[in-house]
Amino acid sequence: MATSAGAAALDLPPRPIDPPSVVQLAADAIRSMILAGELRPGDRLVEERLTALFGISRPPLREALRLLQHEGLVVRAARRGAMVAPLSEQDVHEIVTLRHAYERLAIELGVPVLDPSRLERCREALQSMADAAHRDDRAALVEASFSFHLAVVALAGHRRLEEAYRSLYFQMRLCMALNTSIRTERYETLQDNVERHRRLLELIERADQEAVLAELQSHGDTTFLAQVQGQTTCPGKVG
Amino acid sequence: MATSAGAAALDLPPRPIDPPSVVQLAADAIRSMILAGELRPGDRLVEERLTALFGISRPPLREALRLLQHEGLVVRAARRGAMVAPLSEQDVHEIVTLRHAYERLAIELGVPVLDPSRLERCREALQSMADAAHRDDRAALVEASFSFHLAVVALAGHRRLEEAYRSLYFQMRLCMALNTSIRTERYETLQDNVERHRRLLELIERADQEAVLAELQSHGDTTFLAQVQGQTTCPGKVG
DNA sequence: TGTTTGAATATTGTCTACAATCTACCATAA
DNA sequence: TTATGGTAGATTGTAGACAATATTCAAACA
Numbered sequence: 001m002a003t004s005a006g007a008a009a010l011d012l013p014p015r016p017i018d019p020p021s022v023v024q025l026a027a028d029a030i031r032s033m034i035l036a037g038e039l040r041p042g043d044r045l046v047e048e049r050l051t052a053l054f055g056i057s058r059p060p061l062r063e064a065l066r067l068l069q070h071e072g073l074v075v076r077a078a079r080r081g082a083m084v085a086p087l088s089e090q091d092v093h094e095i096v097t098l099r100h101a102y103e104r105l106a107i108e109l110g111v112p113v114l115d116p117s118r119l120e121r122c123r124e125a126l127q128s129m130a131d132a133a134h135r136d137d138r139a140a141l142v143e144a145s146f147s148f149h150l151a152v153v154a155l156a157g158h159r160r161l162e163e164a165y166r167s168l169y170f171q172m173r174l175c176m177a178l179n180t181s182i183r184t185e186r187y188e189t190l191q192d193n194v195e196r197h198r199r200l201l202e203l204i205e206r207a208d209q210e211a212v213l214a215e216l217q218s219h220g221d222t223t224f225l226a227q228v229q230g231q232t233t234c235p236g237k238v239g
Numbered sequence: 240m241a242t243s244a245g246a247a248a249l250d251l252p253p254r255p256i257d258p259p260s261v262v263q264l265a266a267d268a269i270r271s272m273i274l275a276g277e278l279r280p281g282d283r284l285v286e287e288r289l290t291a292l293f294g295i296s297r298p299p300l301r302e303a304l305r306l307l308q309h310e311g312l313v314v315r316a317a318r319r320g321a322m323v324a325p326l327s328e329q330d331v332h333e334i335v336t337l338r339h340a341y342e343r344l345a346i347e348l349g350v351p352v353l354d355p356s357r358l359e360r361c362r363e364a365l366q367s368m369a370d371a372a373h374r375d376d377r378a379a380l381v382e383a384s385f386s387f388h389l390a391v392v393a394l395a396g397h398r399r400l401e402e403a404y405r406s407l408y409f410q411m412r413l414c415m416a417l418n419t420s421i422r423t424e425r426y427e428t429l430q431d432n433v434e435r436h437r438r439l440l441e442l443i444e445r446a447d448q449e450a451v452l453a454e455l456q457s458h459g460d461t462t463f464l465a466q467v468q469g470q471t472t473c474p475g476k477v478g
Numbered sequence: 479t480g481t482t483t484g485a486a487t488a489t490t491g492t493c494t495a496c497a498a499t500c501t502a503c504c505a506t507a508a
Numbered sequence: 509t510t511a512t513g514g515t516a517g518a519t520t521g522t523a524g525a526c527a528a529t530a531t532t533c534a535a536a537c538a
Contacts, residue, residue, distance in 0.1 A: 021317055022522070048489065057523040059298040062491085063305055070309040072399065078260055079490060079529055094399045101344040109336060160311065160333045164403060261492070287519065296493045301521085318499055318520060482537075491528070499520070507512075 022056050026064035029054065031170065034073050034084055037177045045074060045082040071167040073174060087175060095171050102153065102165045103216050110155030112207035119205065121151040126194070126201055133190035141190055146173070148197055152204070261295050265303035268293065270409065273312050273323055276416045284313060284321040310406040312413060326414060334410050341392065341404045342455050349394030351446035358444065360390040365433070365440055372429035380429055385412070387436055391443070 020028075030050070033039045045065065051058050065082050068074035076082040085091075113119045125148035132140035146169060153165045188196070203212045259267075269289070272278045284304065290297050304321050307313035315321040324330075352358045364387035371379035385408060392404045427435070439458065442450045 018317065046489070058490090059301070059492090060522060062298070063302060066302055066305050066309075070305075078257065081489070081530095090398075094397050097344065097348060097397065098399055098403075101340050105336065105340040158333050158336065160337055160407075164337075168399075285519070297520085298522090299492060320500095320520070480538085482535100484533105484535085486531105486533085488531070489529080491526105493526075494524085496523075497521080499518100501516105501518075503514100503516085505512100505514085508510085 022060045023063040023067070026050070026054055026056060026061055027067040030064065030068055031071070031073060034068075035170065035173050035177050039084050041084050041086045041174070041178070043084045045084065047081070072171045085171075085174070087178065091171075092175060095168060095175065099165075099168055099172065100216070102161060102168065103149075104213060106153040106156040106158070106161060106165070107204075107209060107212050107216065108156075109158060109161075110153075111204055111209045111212055113155055113204065115157065118151070118155050118157070121154065122148065122201055122204065125151045126197055129194050129197060133194045136190065138190065141193065142173075142176075145193075145197070152200070155204070261299045262302040262306065265289070265293055265295060265300055266306040269303060269307055270310070270312060273307075274409065274412050274416050278323050280323050280325045280413070280417070282323045284323065286320070311410045324410075324413070326417065330410075331414060334407060334414065338404075338407055338411065339455070341400060341407065342388075343452060345392040345395040345397070345400060345404070346443075346448060346451050346455065347395075348397060348400075349392075350443055350448045350451055352394055352443065354396065357390070357394050357396070360393065361387065361440055361443065364390045365436055368433050368436060372433045375429065377429065380432065381412075381415075384432075384436065391439070394443070 030039070030045070039045070047058050047061055047065070051061050054061070065074055065076060069076050069082070073085055074082050075085045110118070125144055128144035129141055129148060132138075132144050149169065150162065150166060154162055200212065200215050203215055269278070269284070278284070286297050286300055286304070290300050293300070304313055304315060308315050308321070312324055313321050314324045349357070364383055367383035368380055368387060371377075371383050388408065389401065389405060393401055435458070439451065439454050442454055
């Protein structure tokens with residue numbers, strides 16, 4: 001491994017090697033299973049079974065479960081084990097309202113944009129979205145939309161906000177993962193979805209904070225709330 | 240332990256016994272040490288030393304450190320250990336802006352108050368504050384003020400918001416724990432502090448959301464921001 | 479038939495021990 | 509003097525084992 005002195009001698013930027021821990025890998029694997037619908041809200045997450053599945057020991061698996069608990073994807077009860085977090089209407093309400101508060105704060109602090117590299121990151125994410133829509137690849141569009149929203153929140157340069165938003169977004173994706181029935185109804189084309197996000201980015205580029213906030217107000221919530229029909233699932237909005 | 244059937248036979252409400260885990264106790268102990276100033280930002284938290292100090296094994300101690308990491312009081316780097324979270328101006332800025340966003344959301348969702356028991360909880364906390372001020376007990380006032388603010392946020396009946404606010408509040412208390420120098424300057428008397436909170440509660444009771452938001456806007460932030468002077472510490476505002 | 483008790487099984491919580499990695503220090507070579 | 513290599517000690521990461529607790533089921537009792 002090159003030391004920083006070595007990197008300076010080579011005139012290269014540091015490129016730290018950062019092998020993921022078993023804890024991180026296990027958490028990532030479980031999160032993927034949850035978001036892919038392999039594990040559903042209420043499903044038990046039995047430590048012994050997961051350790052057998054992943055071929056790891058229990059202490060790091062327990063740490064992974066705590067990570068996921070912190071992200072809101074898993075609930076644990078002392079001495080009774082863990083399960084995938086259930087989703088009630090109240091949960092959906094909380095997720096949506098909190099998401100809105102985070103986005104609002106991000107725009108209040110981040111628009112006008114102080115650092116052009118942050119804006120560039122939004123543009124790259126939008127381009128990824130456009131590419132995915134062009135390929136008619138919905139899954140890639142979901143991923144790129146996630147990146148776009150993270151990049152918008154990152155405009156504020158507020159690490160705590162970004163971390164909180166990221167955890168919350170996983171919970172939103174869990175809502176979306178449950179909507180296989182509604183998923184088949186297309187509320188908008190992939191292209192329209194991209195254009196909606198492009199409009200948001202244009203307002204950000206214009207540094208029109210009020211307009212951005214207004215656009216975010218209608219970006220999902222109003223249409224979302226109209227779709228809350230006593231279901232415990234979250235209707236599909238890609239972004 | 241009485242089962243729920245047993246409780247029904249005795250006509251008593253359930254009274255679950257819930258022994259704290261070693262993980263919880265260790266996290267509580269470390270948090271207390273941090274908030275009491277025994278551990279300062281940047282101090283290393285060496286697992287082997289903490290296990291010796293507490294007389295517990297390392298895996299649950301590691302789980303405790305992860306809990307504290309999620310609360311923002313501790314930072315960990317893979318394979319390099321943990322330390323008490325450093326506090327820069329940026330950290331202070333993040334804590335304050337995020338706190339404001341949480342409080343704002345709580346008031347937007349929680350005022351007018353839908354559940355009178357939530358309001359009663361605010362009143363009890365304010366009474367505890369008044370009692371503490373009467374006894375000239377600043378430490379108790381800090382605790383009661385914490386309870387008051389949690390109770391205000393709890394008006395919204397939004398569990399995610401409460402949990403997020405609680406973690407953030409520990410970080411604010413870490414800021415305050417550093418202000419021993421400024422602590423000796425009394426920006427207001429304890430009585431004035433209580434009155435300030437009483438005024439906030441009165442506005443809440445009047446269900447005047449706009450007024451509450453305006454009062455919160457001036458509750459700490461404006462005076463706080465005037466005190467940011469290139470210090471990496473957070474000036475003292477009890478509440 | 480409904481309730482209680484006891485035993486077996488499943489699972490969680492924590493401990494001990496080993497492996498891997500990092501840091502500090504010293505000796506040697508350029 | 510600076511850079512490199514090697515070693516020892518400190519610390520973190522994880523595996524495996526034991527203890528404690530919860531759940532389930534069957535038998536006994538009212």
